[in-house]
Each structure stands twice: as C-alpha cells, then as structure tokens.
Amino acid sequence: MNPRIEINYPKLVNNTRVLQKKAKEHGIEIAAVTKCFCGIPEIAQAYVDGGVKYLADSRVSNLKKLQKFPNPKVLLRIPMLSEVQEVVTYADISLNSELETIRALNKEAQRLGINHKIILMADLGDLREGIFEEEEVMQGAKEVEGLSNIILHGIGVNLTCYGGVIPSPKNLSRLEAMGKAIEKEIGRTLELFSGGNSSSIYLLDTKGMPERINHLRLGEAIVLGTESAYGEKIENTHQDIFQLVAEVIELKEKPSMPIGDIGMDAFGNTPSFEDEGIRRRAILAVGRQDIGSYDVFPIDANMKILGASSDHLILDITDAKGDFKVGDEIRFNLRYGALLSLMTSEYVTKKIVY
Numbered sequence: 623m624n625p626r627i628e629i630n631y632p633k634l635v636n637n638t639r640v641l642q643k644k645a646k647e648h649g650i651e652i653a654a655v656t657k658c659f660c661g662i663p664e665i666a667q668a669y670v671d672g673g674v675k676y677l678a679d680s681r682v683s684n685l686k687k688l689q690k691f692p693n694p695k696v697l698l699r700i701p702m703l704s705e706v707q708e709v710v711t712y713a714d715i716s717l718n719s720e721l722e723t724i725r726a727l728n729k730e731a732q733r734l735g736i737n738h739k740i741i742l743m744a745d746l747g748d749l750r751e752g753i754f755e756e757e758e759v760m761q762g763a764k765e766v767e768g769l770s771n772i773i774l775h776g777i778g779v780n781l782t783c784y785g786g787v788i789p790s791p792k793n794l795s796r797l798e799a800m801g802k803a804i805e806k807e808i809g810r811t812l813e814l815f816s817g818g819n820s821s822s823i824y825l826l827d828t829k830g831m832p833e834r835i836n837h838l839r840l841g842e843a844i845v846l847g848t849e850s851a852y853g854e855k856i857e858n859t860h861q862d863i864f865q866l867v868a869e870v871i872e873l874k875e876k877p878s879m880p881i882g883d884i885g886m887d888a889f890g891n892t893p894s895f896e897d898e899g900i901r902r903r904a905i906l907a908v909g910r911q912d913i914g915s916y917d918v919f920p921i922d923a924n925m926k927i928l929g930a931s932s933d934h935l936i937l938d939i940t941d942a943k944g945d946f947k948v949g950d951e952i953r954f955n956l957r958y959g960a961l962l963s964l965m966t967s968e969y970v971t972k973k974i975v976y
Contacts, residue, residue: 624751624971625906625907628867628975629863629972631665632666634669635912636765637860641843645826647826649836650835651675652676652840653665656678656679658842658965659965663736664685669844676694680696685697696714696715702728704731709730710738718743724772724880725769732770732771738773739772740775740843741774744756744800745793747781748781750780765775777812781793782821782824788821789817791825791832817832821850822835845961865953865956869907869950870946870951874902876900877899877900878898878901878903898969903939904952907933907934908934916957916962919954924970925941937952
C-alpha cells in the first residue's frame with residue numbers, strides 16, 4: 623500500500639551497533655529512543671539486536687508495546703499526574719522535575735508494592751523541563767531520597783530540543799558537579815548521569831564529555847545517522863534507513879505561475895512563485911496531513927518539491943533522471959520531524975525490509 627515508509631532493518635541494526643560501540647568506549651550506556659517509530663516492537667527489536675541496554679520513549683502507550691523486551695524502559699517525558707499508575711506499571715525509570723508528581727508516583731508505587739526509579743532533571747539553560755535553581759535541585763534530591771518507594775537513580779539534563787542550547791564541557795560539567803554534590807548529601811553513588819540526547823554525541827569525538835556522564839538518550843543519531851547539535855553525519859552509519867515511497871497520481875506539463883489573483887493557500891499562507899515557463903509536474907499521493915510542515919528530500923536531487931496541500935505533494939520533475947508514468951513510485955529521504963509525522967500517520971504503511 624502507498625504511501626509507505628520502508629525501514630531497512632539490517633542498516634538500523636548496524637547504526638545501533640556503531641553508536642553502542644562508540645558510547646561504550648567512553649563508559650556510556652545508551653537509552654535507544656523508540657518514539658520516532660511509535661514504539662513498534664518489530665522495529666525496536668533492531669535496537670535490542672544492536673546491543674542497547676535501555677529502551678526509551680516519551681509516551682507510556684508506546685512503552686506498553688515494548689513489555690516483551692527485558693530491557694529497562696525509560697519514560698522520557700515528565701509524567702502527567704493523571705498517568706502515574708501506568709507510569710509505575712510500564713516504565714522502570716522516569717524523568718522527573720516536579721516534586722508533586724514524584725510524590726504521586728511514590729504513593730502509587732507503594733500501593734502496588736513496587737519501587738520506581740527516577741532521574742531528577744536539571745535545567746541548564748535550554749528552558750524546557752528541569753529544575754532551574756541548583757539549590758532547588760539539591761532540596762528536591764534530599765526529599766526524593768526519603769521517599770519509601772522511589773529510588774533516586776540519577777540526575778539528567780535535556781539540551782537543544784527547545785532553546786537550541788548545545789551541550790558543552792561547561793554545561794555538562796555543571797550537571798556532573800550537581801550530581802557529585804547530591805551523592806555527598808545522600809551518602810551514596812548515583813547510578814546514572816544522563817547527559818542529554820543525540821546533540822551530545824559530538825562531544826565523544828572531541829573528548830569533551832565530562833567523566834561522570836555515563837548515559838545518553840539517542841534517537842536521531844541511531845535512526846538517521848546524524849548528531850543533532852550541528853547536523854553532521856556520524857561515521858560508519860547510514861542516513862537512509864527510513865525512506866518515504868509515494869506514488870505518482872498525475873503527470874502534466876503546466877505553467878510554473880498560477881493564473882489569477884493570488885490569495886491564501888489551504889494553510890493560511892500567501893504563496894509566491896517564480897516564472898520558469900512550462901514545466902513537467904508530478905503530483906504524489908501524500909501530503910501535509912502525513913508529513914506535517916517538515917521537509918522530505920527526493921533521492922533524485924534533480925527533482926524539486928514545489929509545495930504540498932493536505933493530501934498532495936507537487937514536484938517539478940522536468941530535469942529528473944529517467945522517464946515517469948502514472949503509478950510510478952518516487953523515494954525520499956527524511957529528517958527527524960518528517961519521520962515522526964509519517965510514522966504517526968495512520969495513512970502511511972510501514973514496511974520493514976529485512
């Protein structure tokens with residue numbers, strides 16, 4: 623069925639192994655993030671085959687799908703108060719910054735007769751989740767340490783996702799120092815110093831990762847083979863594991879300029895056009911309902927994406943290699959945002975290629 627996402631399983635295993643080996647050489651364990659493919663177990667199996675210790679996701683509904691795996695499950699998004707029962711049931715570890723929520727998790731874990739581990743999140747300037755004041759981090763850690771069914775498993779940070787702040791030896795050393803101070807205060811060693819996501823990978827090559835950082839949460843680095851601080855390719859990895867395949871439903875030669883007064887398009891924007899004369903155009907059966915506002919990239923660089931509506935993607939294929947007919951398929955590489963949207967769309971078939 624088209625449109626579809628094709629997932630190259632052997633390449634995904636390769637990328638996982640490459641990142642796992644790279645991290646291990648620096649004493650770091652990987653939490654492999656499954657949210658980019660909605661926690662589909664058949665795809666997550668590639669992570670397990672690649673040797674990762676932890677599986678991680680932002681949504682409890684995805685962690686539910688992964689219960690067949692013995693790997694510890696990490697909930698990446700700060701838990702909602704309304705989901706604490708599911709969190710302690712399906713996640714072994716959760717990232718937290720609100721003491722009210724941690725107390726609720728403790729109460730639920732106590733009711734179920736289990737322990738739940740947390741990573742206490744500090745905000746080092748990216749201004750998404752995390753406790754901002756260092757004194758408040760210390761106070762929070764001391765309270766958590768006293769809870770009956772919550773284990774303070776570590777300290778963590780998130781960078782780059784909201785504010786675009788790049789991980790550095792300076793800001794990650796602050797995390798390290800806070801963790802050491804917590805250890806001194808509670809009189810024991812923390813298991814994890816979680817130093818961020820795929821934007822932290824570049825520090826392994828520059829030898830800038832502080833010594834105590836021993837945990838990273840990686841999605842993009844594995845599935846796309848790129849680090850997310852500067853967008854550079856990671857050596858020995860594949861960038862084409864996930865590809866969009868869409869079908870041509872119309873082929874016509876048409877003017878490159880619309881005819882008539884120009885108003886707003888379907889999304890409330892006023893488009894602009896350049897007159898390039900008559901061009902050969904292909905319409906594909908996929909659109910912004912599937913891709914969102916994100917970019918996809920034709921494998922044939924001679925093709926040019928002109929635009930998209932809810933259900934149609936319009937390409938200029940005048941200079942494309944080969945001849946096309948209605949019913950032919952065109953392939954695209956993806957960035958992370960497009961991958962998330964396409965994997966979430968129920969209108970896009972997911973096909974694993976072994």
